[in-house]
Amino acid sequence: MATTAQPSTPPPPAAEPGEVIEVESSEAGSPDAGSRSSSSGSGSGRSTSEYSGWVYHLGVNSIGHEYCHLRFLVIRGKCVAMYKRDPHDNPGLEPIRKGVVSHTLMVEELGRQKVNQGDVYVLRLYNRLDQTKKGEIACATSGEARKWIEAFEQAKQQADYDLAKGIKWNRLQNDNEFNLDGHRPRVRRYAQGLGKLVRIGKGPEMLLRQSSDLQSRERVNTNFGGDTGDALEAHEWRFVRTLNGIRIFEDIANSKGGKGILLKSVGVVGANPDTVFEMVLSLDKHKRYEWDMLIADLELVETIDGYYDVVYGTYEPKYLNWWKSKKDFVFSRQWFRAQDGAYNILQSPVSHKKKPPQHGYERTHINPTTWEIRRLDTSGSSTPKCVVTRMVEISLSFWDRWKRRTSSQFDRSIPFALLSQVAGLREYFAANPALTSDLPSTVVKPKASEPLIIQSELEDSEPNDEFYDALVRGESFEDEDSDDDDDDDGVTTPTAGKVKLKNVSWAIAGFAMKRSKASLERSELVTNSIPITFDPSHFHGTIRRAKSEDDPNSWSVPGGEKFMIRGKTYLTDNTKIAGGDPLLKLIAVDWFKVNDRFDSVALHPKSLVQSEAAKKIPFILVINLQVPAKPNYNLVMYYAAEKPVNKESLLGRFIDGTDAFRDARFKLIPSIVEGYWMVKRAVGTRACLLGKAVTCNYLRQDNFLEIDVDIGSSSVARSIIGLVLGYVTSIVVDLAILIEAKEEKDLPEYILGSVRLNRINPESAVAI
Template structure:
């Protein structure tokens, strides 16, 4: 979908309508006021996002529909129109509602609708999943823009809830909220909301052109290499250049792989969203422009929105040392990271719908991965994407080529795959219409610029949340006799000071003493935590080689935000964890199991556990048959400082926790494709999956529902297939967003050494 982003700052003194929560919890319409005012939300300017989407659903007689609609988000209010309000003044929304702090947005991935490829989003209430609705966009990048827009709306709802709760909490406990600690964050947030953002160029270009979604947000990393937030064992060595594309070999001899890893790296003049769409497209006329091997593809089966199986044929016209026609089947899994980077996994597969074909020789395509990362070149408005294609091949063939430099490699499947990067580069160079990035248009808004007017908000239903509005049944005539409906057509055409992580950063890592001083009460005698008093179902490793065990690594293998991150995006090596890992449980159950800490046999409920000042319980809920629970218990030897970042996280709202709870994964040992799928980038768990929080007594439990996301389910399914042969490190932390919160510190770490699902204890 062709898309541009239009940002229009609120002019000084410009009037905007406000939505506030009254004492009864109903949204009231506040008086129009200037964007620089103060008070209980009266002067907060609100963000407005708008654009074209497809509303998906089932009407009263069971007919599936997909209607083109104009969606507007203003503050926490949402309205859906049949036509664009700016072009038809006075038009009334056909659906409207509000966003609550319990709204969850799940990316469902690619979906075939009326022979067109779209990217669907599902909305639901995490407390009541019967309340739900779906929309679809033409590109994954645009879907991500809507996710961010709804996240802003949740922040607005959380702000209103927090503002309403101030008087209540003050009457109960004066120390419950620290207004001084939150004030700077709230002011910064309010300033950042004074804008109108347009997502999408409109239905004409939406229907007729492929996506050129523009991403103008600040990206905090320079993707000049395999950058991440944890160190990897790969050691890449340049060996040759083909068609201007560099070829590298992994010489680290990492454990868990069966062959030699090669990768080709090149810069493509387009944004990652556009490259991704071309890469996954099955349109042979597009693929003929850049792909000499897998251009003739057809879809065999769609597993889910992030996983499919394709069948392809190849006639040996160019790799002419082949004597027969070839066909092949492979699966494709793809993920979009929170930083906008894409990972695509391709593996040989088989399928009953595609048995061996007469006249063709069935062959296997090398296991491979694609990684697409945006490159931000200072002073350049041209979009650039770093494309990395990594594949595995047999050591004997590669060694023969290196010794003899046989020309046969230039006519092998591996060469054809590595050369696809060069094909993509030239394809986009020859099609400049696909590669341009238009700058944001900045204008001053007028009174008519607001797409959701005050009068429209006055008659909105107080308790009608957004997913209720989507799911609320309308008449069959309203949905299907709409003369303006457009049916979905067939598919058409950390910034680092040093890329090598900078050895000097080791001297910049936060010291545990300084972290403890700011986060914990240091003028009291620490509680002695005897590990002999705490035993989980997964035992602690006595040696590095012990399998089905856990240990507690330090933070030196992780990169976190440094003191100057807000100005130069520099990350530093992590220091020692603030909290001590005292036990790990490995459970299995027929259904997802919450509130582990309340179980009578939980170590949190033991006499020794009750004496600990604070315990953080992280319950990773792994969807499988049966379901698994990996529960980690982190203890503080001292009480938590009032007003500290940790205190605000422990006693704050769920929305605040969702926006701050971060996990950094790292596969230390294991199969290379699992490593690429998991990656090493930090992930805000509350934005990726549903997290439920239980705050009682001396503990906070975080139940992480991995099954709430199709992307997370797909990744965890891959990991479980190799879990008995991998070693994984995890670091948890609270993301720092203010200068006073920097540098970041690591809350806790864990190393899981070749966990065995069969040893999980029933609960």
């Protein structure tokens, strides 16, 4: 995107935090001073960005009535303002709400909700240290919600930067923090130079739209753009046939935990993932008639939450004409969006009391299926593209029977109709080019008369984080989802975000490039210290260590070679390598059940950390995963260092750093080794920055750091964990914990700790 000439301003006068500083709009029109403005101020030489667009402001008034107001929201730097009209079209318009973003702001996605007779996507904003400062906004599409989350994340990073500079944040925060529940003082700052003006959404007409019309009635071939990522999976996909120009694959691994054979169709659709996602979830029969040959009508039965609903559908036998009667079905839909913008939709047959069997219809169970939608790189093209994968589970005997018959008979089956939906979407968007454009995100020259609030000093200096799917055995190492920005130090990252292994096998390259444990200890731990010898008999958790691979309700330590981490040259070529042995040693795992949230486990008198043996350990990392359920669970893992931590290392800076630094670096890679395939697709194998996904609280004392991970703070995470708990006794899951390396001196990355949880039984949790 092109940037624009920057407006000039005189040096700002000294002011106390919270003092109003007026911007002289007459000075903003001087083009000659633009470069002076962008290179002064913070001294970073970077220009600032502005994000703006229409949203709904949701809330409850003083007499308890719910309201829903159409508002224009502007974010520039860490400054936020809300208007009744677009201030770009109404010069001099005063905002009705304004303030600055706190570094403790949290943005939670609440999913789809019904507002003004239409489906919108709701975001909840709150201060994790002050729950009275909260509010909700709603966006027209999931893609817009993602863009607003990114805009608020940019504002938080600006606040983090100011905090690191020593600004007296507490006073500024108390006076001027942006609060959707109350009016705040006017905040105006001198312009530092506007680099781009990003408009989110297509305008108020999208928010005011009506709801959908709901009617009551061989070896692996993997060059298909499949998942690539941060952990290895066991699926092996073999190409078996082409249907309507879409390739069909069969999972020949037949991994444990499945109830049948898996088929999937994969195709490239000429639209962005957000648009395709909206189309798949749409209940509008007139649209579905254009791409879906199976379903005649869909009706929403119940909304469980913003990411989960139940739908009733019917279909006619005239297109799949070997039936003798009309069919109907009820199924549930769960959907998730990963941190890289990829979507997963899970669909399972269910029964519902509101929809008993209907007269004239034969009730049937539609196959368990999933949708996976992820963006493809379209550099040099104005048309967005995404890879759409439709995965279907069928019985093994059914598939074998159809493989032995002619394809014309298979073409009359329900699995065929489900797999053909990818081809239907591809043709639908090809025939409707007006639907294929990306969400508006334009760069324009700011007008001299625009009286908008102005950003503070520095735009985020680090590249956007990248997340890759797990590497399926034998798959390609390319992922087209990356859109990293250039780094401050002039290091430019490739545009396509491809994982390159320099034309050699990933295993050879990974083991050749990864750091040895001895090398890690030299850089992360104090070298001239005598290592501590751990006696396993001194450390006991409520879950025992596994005696064998099949030992249920136990834990073990998997090797790091199945996890893909950033290599030494990642900042220049995005190379990822196989991980090595964990730096820290897992000494115990606890499994608790509690009525209320259990924080600060390490301070409990009976905690392992408080034992005499643990006090002799140089450093202990306590990971407390707080699992929301009835009752709540706490999975607590204790990792120990044999030597003191080097204060200047990445680990040392993480241990004693700020919460903002920790949130931006604390990373987890999950991988379900064994389990039902739909649970695998829901959890995925993409790396996740936990500090950005959920609320993490940190306790640093004595010789330990405890990280309390509140999984219940995210509605998306709650939905996923609810699905996992339903299958937990049959799941084997690996977790790898890392500190993300964003600077060359910290590369290559290393695995801080890992754990394998083997079929954990909720009934075995110890009450606290």
